Amino acid sequence: MNLEDQYDKIYRYLYFHLHDRHTAEDLTQETFLRFLKSRTYHDENRQLQYLYTIARNLSRQHFRDQTMTYTLEEEIDIPASENFEQPLLEQITLRDALQKLSPEERELLFLHYVNDVPVSVLSGMYKISRFAVYRKLKRILNRIRHELEVLENG
Amino acid sequence: MDNACIVEQMKKTWIAPEPAGKEEFFLRAEEKGLLNRRTTVITHREFLAIQLFYIEKRIWVLSGFLLLFIVWNCSRNAGNYPFALTPLLAAGILFETGRSGRWNMTELEQAARFSARSVMLARTFLLGVINTAGLMIIIPVITRFYAYPVLRIFLYMMVPYLTAAFLGSLYERKCRTDRGWGSVLICILSSVAFASVPLFFRQLYEERLLVLWAAVLILMICGLTVCIWKSISEKEEPVWS
Numbered sequence: 001m002n003l004e005d006q007y008d009k010i011y012r013y014l015y016f017h018l019h020d021r022h023t024a025e026d027l028t029q030e031t032f033l034r035f036l037k038s039r040t041y042h043d044e045n046r047q048l049q050y051l052y053t054i055a056r057n058l059s060r061q062h063f064r065d066q067t068m069t070y071t072l073e074e075e076i077d078i079p080a081s082e083n084f085e086q087p088l089l090e091q092i093t094l095r096d097a098l099q100k101l102s103p104e105e106r107e108l109l110f111l112h113y114v115n116d117v118p119v120s121v122l123s124g125m126y127k128i129s130r131f132a133v134y135r136k137l138k139r140i141l142n143r144i145r146h147e148l149e150v151l152e153n154g
Numbered sequence: 155m156d157n158a159c160i161v162e163q164m165k166k167t168w169i170a171p172e173p174a175g176k177e178e179f180f181l182r183a184e185e186k187g188l189l190n191r192r193t194t195v196i197t198h199r200e201f202l203a204i205q206l207f208y209i210e211k212r213i214w215v216l217s218g219f220l221l222l223f224i225v226w227n228c229s230r231n232a233g234n235y236p237f238a239l240t241p242l243l244a245a246g247i248l249f250e251t252g253r254s255g256r257w258n259m260t261e262l263e264q265a266a267r268f269s270a271r272s273v274m275l276a277r278t279f280l281l282g283v284i285n286t287a288g289l290m291i292i293i294p295v296i297t298r299f300y301a302y303p304v305l306r307i308f309l310y311m312m313v314p315y316l317t318a319a320f321l322g323s324l325y326e327r328k329c330r331t332d333r334g335w336g337s338v339l340i341c342i343l344s345s346v347a348f349a350s351v352p353l354f355f356r357q358l359y360e361e362r363l364l365v366l367w368a369a370v371l372i373l374m375i376c377g378l379t380v381c382i383w384k385s386i387s388e389k390e391e392p393v394w395s
Contacts, residue, residue: 007180024173025173032179145157
């Protein structure tokens with residue numbers, strides 16, 4: 001497991017939880033400190049799971065009883081090209097579709113497709129079988145596709 | 155838009171600003187030696203070998219003595235009574251698995267490098283396999299002293315052994331404060347109960363009732379498997395908090 005790679009991913013995960021760059025960085029470093037100091041478990045397959053569990057618990061601790069939400073309120077990157085309307089529209093449409101998902105569904109999508117967390121780690125984190133994770137991901141993507149079609153057709 | 159396009163768009167949507175202190179953090183971590191801690195990799199075989207030496211020697215001596223005692227009794231035309239000694243083999247296994255509770259070692263084992271679950275699984279596996287292998291070795295020897303075929307001897311020996319192991323495991327799981335003594339007592343009582351079978355229920359050793367013995371054997375195997383599985387999964391693991 002490449003720790004520097006995972007640092008960026010954990011930071012990104014925490015950033016979209018907390019929406020604050022500095023807090024996300026602080027908690028990322030705290031996550032890695034705790035992970036490096038404990039090293040109780042040496043099963044390679046579980047190290048990533050523990051890293052995310054530490055990050056998740058730290059962000060929950062930070063918010064106390066607040067519900068974790070993902071909001072996508074950051075500025076949308078406008079590509080530096082002449083024909084930017086289409087990609088921009090696609091991003092806005094996708095963002096709308098993502099907002100209709102529950103926070104847990106968004107988190108699952110984010111972890112697997114953006115942070116490349118393997119299904120085996122996700123099944124450990126969520127305490128469900130791998131088959132259940134695959135099924136959920138497929139269902140969520142189908143929902144998004146359906147939402148996008150509805151939005152595109154007006 | 156297909157799924158691949160959706161995933162591609164999602165990656166573009168969820169872009170975070172670059173972290174500012176990453177390099178500094180890793181430099182400091184390296185200075186403090188946090189990154190250089192090497193963990194030795196251990197194979198399953200090495201782990202089992204460690205657990206093998208960790209199991210008390212007297213358990214192996216007891217198992218060996220019991221197996222020889224069973225063979226000796228069978229050779230003296232003792233009828234079906236020696237088969238009732240096999241539950242005592244299970245007593246050794248249950249006594250050993252209760253050891254960490256007896257010596258309050260659970261916390262120490264949990265703090266050690268290996269999880270308590272893996273330690274328990276390894277010990278149960280080793281003791282179970284070696285005791286069962288011992289029984290498999292003496293069964294053909296015992297067949298020489300009886301008119302029964304090998305399969306029949308196998309059933310008459312394995313059913314009491316597995317029944318005692320199942321009941322003892324069940325008791326150990328249900329009674330959290332058990333330190334192995336209760337389950338050992340159950341094994342002894344099972345041995346006494348099976349010793350009374352040739353006396354009061356001699357007809358159970360008739361050939362026509364072998365199907366019943368086979369059914370009980372399968373039931374005990376299933377029950378024991380579920381019991382061990384639940385014991386291991388219910389074993390407390392330290393949860394990061």
